Amino acid sequence: MMLAWLMALPAIGGLLAWPAALWHRAAPRWISLAALTLDLLVLLHLWSGSSAPIDITGRGQWIAILQLPWIPQLGISFQLGLDGLSLLLVLLTLGLGIISVIISWTEITERTGFFHFNLLWTLSGTIGVFLALDLFLFFFTWEIMLVPMYFLIALWGHENRTYAAIKFFLFTQGSGLVMLLAILALAFVHQRETGTFTFSYFQLLGTKMQPATEMWIMLGFILAFVVKLPAVPFHTWLPDAHTQAPTAGSVILAGVLLKTGAYGLLRFVVPLFPLAASRFAPVAMLLGVIGIIYGALLAFGQNDIKRLVAYSSVSHLGFVLLGIFAWNTLALQGVVVQMLAHGISTGALFITAGALQERLHTRDMSRFGGLWANLPRLSAIGMFFAIASLGLPGLGNFIGEFLILLGTYQAHPAFAVAGTLGVITAAAYALIMVQKTFHGPPRAAAPAADLHAPHMAVMAVLIAAIIWLGLYPQPVFDVATSGLANLQAATPDGLLLADGRPP
């Protein structure tokens, strides 16, 4: 039952926060903070309550599982499960959620109630995505996550917000519909095979299908996930959405929402369709490599600092796609760390960009420059995360990228070598950002105030987290192991042979 609370608490908090704005403008902030903190406590309780994940026969190892009837006539149930993988992602969601509330404290002053309602409902939907073990419920939460985010961008975004919000909505909604068709198709195929109509993940695992059917249904799933991830060439909604969203929106989008795409690939695509996935793996890995390089090239060319960070996300998530389809323990552990590290470092970079915009009223880097002199703390922190994002050893992103590339090398050396080139391009865009923003002759005339205490506290937490991930990631591996074992139950190690052929 705790699992349902995990999802429900932010939703309830959101419902309370909306009308609370009538009472006092700051009330929604406090309510949101309380709801998310409480949720975090629930999660930590769940985690500590079961030091060893329970082994459920035929279902793998789970920290907690919940099954309630929902629409039994259609084989739909309210089924949630928490394993190591979803635990880490929910932790990331709540952590960045709390941070989003804090950083919106001064930035969002209009319609605070509705803002926090949307923020919390997006988070609730995301947590649902990470927990759902019923494919219908999964689709349902996928949509819950989407709509409030649309409002966040459309109402509190920057100058071109309507365009960005509609683009975001169309891309995600369009691909989501294809996924719905694929879910239905899978359920029907399963019914024809076994006679039971169900959306339960565990029952659908191992459904026997014709190779062509399997491939088409899988492609339906993949489309939704690679749009969300995003992989080139489905990424173009992302720079617009990230750039136009308010800071909290960008943090949640980049830090958490993109991970739902990766999570979908991990949890559903490969375990449900192992054969089709192994046939598709070279294509996916190619898309990953293209994403790494293409995203980095575009990031280098941007003048808008948020666009630069957004394209750098495309590059980072290219590594994730590469690692998922390498599908061995090294690469998958790398994917987990990469998701966490990207959430932290990119979140911090968006907060930096937001802080710059708040002070200088522009995101155009050609009007920045030499900020180190006036804003030493903000500049040092911005540079720190730029360096994290170019993959310096000792910081979390390096662990993720290294493990992914090492695992990929074992699955398919050529893709690993091509992906490693992304390390050079990453240096190019990260350092040009530092140069244009913090270094160079001072341009911005008005000496603005440096980061204030709450922001500094947030940044300190993020810095500590990324250093911890970089120097001692073992606890993350240990937590993730059970989750990855659940996934690898379907397809043990490697979607490809060492020479790059599907086995």
Next chain:
Amino acid sequence: MLHAIWLVPAIPLLGAVILIIGCGRLPSLLVSIIGVGSVALSAIIASFISIGFITTPPPGNAFTIILWHWMAIGSFSPAIGFYLDPLSLIMMLVVTIIGFFILLYSSEFMAGDEGYSRFFAYMNLFVAAMLVLVLARDLLFLYAGWEGVGLCSYLLIGFWYQDPANGLAARKAFIVTRIGDTGLMIGLFLLFTHLGTLEIQPLMLRATQSWPAGSTMPTLAAVLILIGAIGKSAQIPLQTWLPDAMAGPTPVSALIHAATMVTAGVYLIARTHMLFALAPAVQMAVAVIGAATLLVAAFAALNQHDIKRILAYSTISQIGYMFLALGVGAWSAAIFHFMVHAFFKALLFLAAGAITMRLHHEHDIFRMGGLARRLPVAFWSFFIGAASLAALPLITAGFYSKEMILSATWAEGGRIPVLWAAGVITAFLTSLYIFRAVFIVFFGDLKTPVSGHYGPRITLPLIALSLLALIGGFVETPEGLGGITLFSKFLASVFGEAPVVSGSAANLRLLAASLVSLAGAGLAYALYMRSSPRFTAWAATPAVLGWRRFLFTGWGFDRLYNALAVRPFLAIVRVNRNDAVDYVYQIIALTCRMAHQFLHQSQTGRIRWYAGWLAAGSLVTIAISVLQ
């Protein structure tokens, strides 16, 4: 005592962290105490550890300590741990002691700079990263130090960040070396995938056990490691970043060129020498790259007029000697030259800094002159450094290390001693270019007014390094000159016994090489002290001028890379700035909108018009069904 080895990198790291958290608000006295003191403490601990190591060697002449396991995923379990053997011990001593002198010097040199505490934070981080690099037990941890060194070089080259040119030089250094780093990274993937570990010693052992000499795998692995080494050590074709790295404060150059960074590649190859022994073709490539680099860089050095650029090209050239030594299997000669080079190159840079700080940061040697009397400390230290670099016989340390390399190169040379010849020619050129600088800078007329004075924190390091540059070579002398082999004996447990070269032919070559370096100095005297009008006229003829310009730009490598890589990259970025993929979606959106416009026009609201279309449509439908 040996267990305290982790303190050696940890203390400078702690110093850096304190200074960074202090965020520039600490008083500058405290900053210099933390900045210099941490490296001093680290040097003291390193010295005690070394004494302990030498007096009571640990079993196997090596000591390993693991702080914690970085990761443990299946068989992949790299550790945060240190490995101390004679090789890493020498590196550690050089890094900490030379580093200490450079930092002590900086505390005065940088006094009054806005970023005083930032400077020491970066410098401490630099020393810590280099110590991690040389002491790491695992290749992955070594790689962490390797990248850390690259980062610190970026931060320090671009230290004066307000000038965009410095930022450009800093990014160039980082990105060019990172191109090499990717080679090393892929090498790590290959080694782990095929040998199942990244711990250096077992890795080397497994390589020799499972890979036959000359087979594909060790060759590939050695090539990848070599690519990494070339980048960090500024060898052809990745040498272009080093001359521009002068943008940083002078002590930074001293640190980069002497104690850290550029010697990382030499260390890496020496550390993995068993792998290179399995790949003779690659080892030959190391020697050839070294030989080519030392010649190319020496010619370039001969045509510079920025005193720091002369020294920068001379570093590239001298590292070429180390590569040459590595390539011919004279591992301990390479490390010997590394050590001696650290002495005299740190000395030269610090002396150059001592000159420029008194001349309002004038770097052009042609605007100096007559400084020998005005700046005796700087003159004598620069002169001693120059003599050691030029390998003036008997009295300088550089003579002994260069000799060791040349004699080993001869021994490995085969029938045609091309590599040896390159080494000897460069010895001549080295002497010529550095004494050219000495004569132009210190003699003749005074051209720029001198101001200021030196404190003890500048003179003390200069004196100490001068001593080292003179006597540091007596730990290893040729057979004909005493035959002391302290240094190579000490390293024998790492590299095996070095072959002894003796006989009258060896003595004759020794004499020849000594004469060559004296001849270089003599020619410099003839050309630049007593400026002969014929030489000046010859140097100004158009053909010669063209060559000099070409050599001045470092053989046009920058232009080549700009044309081949930088400009195409920028062009692609510029063309695709708005993301070509997005046009596809925009076209889809546009098509929808146009279709909407088209259909929108048909919605006129006139009933007669609708009825007409209805009738027409029905007619067509009926016609089709009838005609079928």
